[in-house]
Amino acid sequence: MTKLTQSTTWKALQAHTSQLPHMRELFAQNPQRFEQMSVKSCGLFLDYSKNRINDDTLELLFSLAKEANLTDKIAAMFNGDVINNTEHRAVLHTALRSKAEQEIIAEGANIVPEVQQTLAKMAEFVESVQSGQWKGYTGKAITDVVSIGIGGSFLGPKIVSQALRPYWHAGLNCHFVANVDATSICEKLKGLNAETTLFVMSSKSFGTQETLTNTLSAKEWFLAQGATQQDIAKHFVAVTSNVTKATEFGMDANNIFPMWDWVGGRYSLWSAIGLPIALLVGMDNFKALLDGAHQMDEHFANTPLPQNMPVIMAMLSVLYGNFHGSQSHVILTYDHYLRGLPAYFQQLDMESNGKSVTLDGTDVDYSTGPVIWGGEGTNGQHAYHQLLHQGTALIPADFIMPLQSHNPLGEHHDQLASNCFGQTQALMQGRTFEEALAELSNSKLDEPQKALIAKHKVMSGNKPSNTLLMDKLTPTTLGALIALYEHRTFVQGAIWQINSFDQWGVELGKQLGNDVLERIGADQDATELDSSSNALVNLYRQGKL
């Protein structure tokens, strides 16, 4: 057994959680519950009162955090200590949104000047593309950006661009290509004009198969439209930490935007990986995004644990995963612009905390990262919310909603908000058998039928949710929101004593994919794999069933 599950606090939490009354009762007992269990910071408001907690639960959870040396671990991350111990790297995405006058040391040198230089290079480029000064090979301004990248080099830019649609520069559009499935790039290139298209190739390693293949195909398409090799520099730029490889590939040295080893892929949208965002929303808005994240960094680094928003959210997730057997967490965005956020948080959290050994290699004897999923409200209410209300699994939920819409139209936003709040209320209070029966009092059914229907209408309630509000979705509030979830992920990893910053499972996929590719292209059928894999490779080689 690990020290964590042996600890007095862990055992106390096990005993405590099993005897806590229903949330209905907790609300009835304490009229101050909402005031006491809500927190506001960085333009975000978190109501966490609809959780299976009372003061004792919180005290135990914060004790657990203290025993995990959380405060020191937070400081170690911000200080640039090598906390990614399997890849021997510092974890400094927070430096990307630091202030110019800060000094942050990684591998013996202050990295803030490089960060600022890259921001300046981005600003110059964004300005020249947006103003039309940057010309394509026939002298026309750029109208379309095709962003090529995958994983962390794709999802952040895509989701943030989507979320900031109201801030887009008129006359510029962006298309994202990630999948190596040719359908993705072929469909995106249909209807584009090579003369006015700019390709942004994003790959930290400059070695990811999907991205290299898509970039080569983009180059072929570009040349096939009548452009020449010399024209490439006007239409292809790269973001990478591997400048040598990018130059060897044929990227013009002036068109390479650097990033660094100390930025993890899924934490990289704040670096030049965010170039597609900056091209769409302009550099001022990109800097506002960084500023929102910086505000959350400050809050996270300097706020006592019981008022610390990422810590509160993380400890609640620990509570459900480790003490209530919950294996899943749902993110429900009541804002169409934020419809992609669940997928982004899924990558962030599942790639970070899908781990089974502690930092020192001991097998864990407790659950780590849950399955993260979700979608936009109210759509989900007509689908999977049924399981949230009446299924057997306990799935804590985060409801996220801006108070003001970018598109105020009639009663739409009032209806959206009432659905959001109505769902959290229903999840919390549920419906008792007596209430269900009372609702049927005027029906023509006989008593046994009423009782049967009432039984089906019962909802146990006591289903936890957080509600996160902001005035309006802006670059700043979005930056704070994303940083909030980054730090929430970090805190959970700290409690579980895992490395939230490597991804060996994903690496295995890359490795095996390359191995199988060789066998597909070999002169003879595959024989050395397991029988299923051999047969599948050979069926593919045949090309038909």
Ligand SMILES: O=P(O)(O)OC[C@H]1O[C@H](O)[C@H](O)[C@@H](O)[C@@H]1O
């Ligand atoms: O940016 P690249 O080096 O091309 O890597 C793209 C992605 O590759 C893998 O999937 C990693 O697990 C991700 O974290 C990374 O973002």
